Amino acid sequence: MQPLAILTVLAYGVSLGLYFRLLYADQKIVGRAATAMLAVSLALHYFFLLERAHQLQAVPYQDLYGAVSLFAWLLALTYFGLEMVHRQRTLGAFLLPFVVLILVAGMLGRPGVPAGPPPGHGIVFALHVTLSVLAYAAFGLSFVMSLMYLAEETLLRRHRLGTIVWRFPALDLLERMTRSSVLVGMGAILAGTLLGFVAVRRLETPVSHFDPKYLVTLAIVGLYATYLYLERQTSWRGGRASRLCVFNFAVILLSVTVVNLFLTRAHRYF
Amino acid sequence: MEIVLVGLNHRTAPVEVRERLSFTADQARRAAEDLRAQGIFEETMILSTCNRSEVYGVPPESRPEPAAALSEYLSSFHGVRADILNGSLYRHQDRSAVEHLFQVSAGLDSMVLGEAEILGQVREAYRAAHESGATGPVLNRLFQAALEVGKRVRTETELGTRPMSxxxxxxxxxxxxxxxxxxxxxxxxxxxxxxxxxxxxxxxxxxxxxxxxxxxxxxxxxxxxxxxxxxxxxxxxxxxxxxxxxxxxxxxxxxxxxxxxxxxxxxxxxxxxxxxxxxxxxxxxxxxxxxxxxxxxxxxxxxxDIVQQNRRARESEVPKAQVIVEEHVDKFLSWQASVEMIGVLEALEGKMRAERAAFLAAHMQHLGHLSAADRERIEALMDDLLKKIVMNPAGKLRGERNLRRKIQNIEALRDLFLPERDKS
Structure with a gap:
């Protein structure tokens, strides 16, 4: 196992510890330290992905471990961006466990080094995959925030406030952050899909246009577009929109597991 | 360098008494001037809010019973009979006064535990007293430390974070x-x-x-x-x-x-x-x-129910706040002891020189056969001896890091060599 990989996980772990501490103690300095540590973790993670790509002469998503690591990096990066824009640090304690878990799971279940050099798909294909992973990361983030919304709403309605609710972001802010995250995801998936079609057109070998992945992607875009429309309607704002967001991410999980592994050839990369 | 506090608050006095003893800004300034003019205090500061009226002061070393004098002054200033005040006033000195002020600025002594307004009130009272020249080096240091304590307690504990109404x-x-x-x-x-x-x-x-x-x-x-x-x-x-x-x-x-x-x-x-x-x-x-x-x-x-939960949560933060208060009390007293030690050493040196001069004046008349150079030599030898036996060891006591030992050292020096400086 590469030392940089271990260092990255440790850095995320320290950042997570600080975010937990912030949740418990609500001290500005702890919050700043948590954010700074997250920035360090992101930088380490980036260099790890880069180093690994150089060593293997392959793009990060060439194998499951690399793809999962790239997903975790983009998830943390998207969260970092949202934290900067919305000035809300509480989410770190809820999101970083996923990042750490994904990284550790990826390390433990790491398959062997890819045998040969990567297929020459070119930069358009690389962008297609990277943007798609970014979209999944952003949708993943919106999923976590929707779960938080539902949890906070339930606690508020049942008057079970305890310590934790006072630390949560306001429901209104959670809604806005979820929307921002979905917008990032929509932009990325639309651009990624478009680039995917460009990459397909460049291929010399003919590709079937009846790939179930296309249909699922279309469904995902449709579902999130519906979310973006409905969450602005007052009768859907709040819990209903958050439940839809949770459902949408379940469809994504279906897309990247069942569909990728069993129903398509063109999108089965590992 | 004693610090004296006399005051009352919501715990010791009903509102009928508190309102009679409260100070407007103008009254506080006037009272501070009076207290210094009457020689009760060299430095003074008055903190008056709806829940407390407290007078902090540094009396001159020669002033006997400054707390009693201050109580009398308060009684006459506000026209409240002494017997009404006596049951309500608390009196603190030195460590206890410093600790009380730090607890006040931390919100530990407030009616609503951890309320934030008191820190602003302490800041404002200090600013007014400082601008009118009522405070000096001791109270300046004391109140700056109190403001720091208040700030630290609010940022490092959750004493004031949750709603209480x-x-x-x-x-x-x-x-x-x-x-x-x-x-x-x-x-x-x-x-x-x-x-x-x-x-x-x-x-x-x-x-x-x-x-x-x-x-x-x-x-x-x-x-x-x-x-x-x-x-x-x-x-x-x-x-x-x-x-x-x-x-x-x-x-x-x-x-x-x-x-x-x-x-x-x-x-x-x-x-x-x-x-x-x-x-x-x-x-x-x-x-x-x-x-x-x-x-x-x-x-x-x-x-x-939420308010009750929050009250319990705030109460659970009191020990953390108290640790911060104690830390700053020790820090302040350590500073105070250092300053005091310098004063004692200077007084000791002065006294030794005076004793030496008196000793030589008394004995040199019997040693008329000595030349001027010999006399000077004897004086120099006496200086060396006093320095070696008294001043050097006393100077070393300044380096003591343990606050309790440092204060004991000062008291020992006073008892041994400067009994007239001993306030007790």
């Missing part, structure tokens, strides 16, 4: 749901004392639009005028429910807002989130309304 708990809840309140509207039903507290909190938190509704339109207008709100006629209350995001009801009538009324309002407002704070007894809002989508209903008991 029903009205502020309600506002915090509103912020949990809507975030900042600038773009939101609140409707307050009723214009009694509780409603006014809520309105005041809503204004403090920057509510965007405030609507007031009361059976007596005159009272509603009075409250609305005072807080910059808008009056809604009582007859229109059902229609008025469709607009606001926060509805606070505190009227003396049962079920003003029935479940169906709230359901109709929610339908008209397309299920936009609504926080209903029912502060009335009997309850003004039908509990069934809590089941409606996007309705958050809290009655007076729910909010009181």
């Amino acid at each position: 029903v009205a502020s708990a309600g506002m915090k809840l509103a912020e949990r749901i809507f975030g900042k309140l600038e773009k939101h509207t609140a409707l307050v039903l009723g214009a009694g004392t509780i409603s006014e507290q809520v309105i005041s909190q809503l204004r403090d938190r920057g509510i965007g639009h405030l609507l007031v509704m009361n059976r007596s339109i005159e009272r509603a207008e009075e409250v609305a005028r005072r807080y910059g709100g808008e009056v809604v006629p009582w007859a229109e209350w059902e229609a008025a429910l469709q607009g606001p995001d926060i509805v606070v009801s505190s009227v003396s009538a049962e079920s003003v807002l029935g479940g169906e009324v709230v359901a109709r309002a929610m339908s008209a407002r397309k299920n936009r989130a609504l926080l209903l704070m029912d502060l009335g007894v009997p309850r003004n809002v039908d509990p069934a309304a809590a089941k409606l989508y996007n309705v958050f209903l809290y009655n007076i008991d729910d909010l009181t």
Whole structure:
């Protein structure tokens, strides 16, 4: 196992510890330290992905471990961006466990080094995959925030406030952050899909246009577009929109597991 | 360098006594001047809030019983009989006075544990005293340390983070749901004392639009005028429910807002989130309304429960705050002891020189056969001896790091060589 990989996980772990501490103690300095540590973790993670790509002469998503690591990096990066824009640090304690878990799971279940050099798909294909992973990361983030919304709403309605609710972001802010995250995801998936079609057109070998992945992607875009429309309607704002967001991410999980592994050839990369 | 505190607070005196002993800014300045002019204190500072009146001072070393003199002064300044004051006043000196002030600025001695206003009041009182020249190096250092303690306790503990009144708990809840309140509207039903507290909190938190509704339109207008709100006629209350995001009801009538009324309002407002704070007894809002989508209903008991939970949470933070207070008390006393040690050493050196001069004057007349050079040599030898036996070891005591030992050293030096400086 590469030392940089271990260092990255440790850095995320320290950042997570600080975010937990912030949740418990609500001290500005702890919050700043948590954010700074997250920035360090992101930088380490980036260099790890880069180093690994150089060593293997392959793009990060060439194998499951690399793809999962790239997903975790983009998830943390998207969260970092949202934290900067919305000035809300509480989410770190809820999101970083996923990042750490994904990284550790990826390390433990790491398959062997890819045998040969990567297929020459070119930069358009690389962008297609990277943007798609970014979209999944952003949708993943919106999923976590929707779960938080539902949890906070339930606690508020049942008057079970305890310590934790006072630390949560306001429901209104959670809604806005979820929307921002979905917008990032929509932009990325639309651009990624478009680039995917460009990459397909460049291929010399003919590709079937009846790939179930296309249909699922279309469904995902449709579902999130519906979310973006409905969450602005007052009768859907709040819990209903958050439940839809949770459902949408379940469809994504279906897309990247069942569909990728069993129903398509063109999108089965590992 | 003694520090004396005489004062009273909400624990020791009823409001009838507290109000008689309170100081306006002008009175505080005048009293501080008097206390220094009368030689009771060299430095002084008066802290007067609705819950406490306290006078801090540094008396001259020669002043006997400064606390008693201050009590007498307070009695005459405010025209309150001494027997009324005696049962209410507390007197602290040195460590105890320093610790008390630090606890005050930390909010540990406040009526509402951890309240934030006291730190601002300490800051303001210190600023006024400093500007009028009433404070000096000791009180400057003391109050700067007190402000630091207050700041640290508020940033490093959760003593002041949670709401402690029903009205502020309600506002915090509103912020949990809507975030900042600038773009939101609140409707307050009723214009009694509780409603006014809520309105005041809503204004403090920057509510965007405030609507007031009361059976007596005159009272509603009075409250609305005072807080910059808008009056809604009582007859229109059902229609008025469709607009606001926060509805606070505190009227003396049962079920003003029935479940169906709230359901109709929610339908008209397309299920936009609504926080209903029912502060009335009997309850003004039908509990069934809590089941409606996007309705958050809290009655007076729910909010009181939150306040109780918060009180317990704040109390659990007291030990952490006390550690910060103790740390700064030790730090201050250590500084005080260092300054004191320098003063004692200077006095000791002065005394040794005087003793040597007197000794030589008494004995040199019998040694007339000595030349001037020999006399000078003897004087120099005596200086060396005194330095070696007394001054050098005494100087080394300055380096003592343990505060308790340092203070003991100062006292020992005083007892042995400067009994006239010993205040006891």
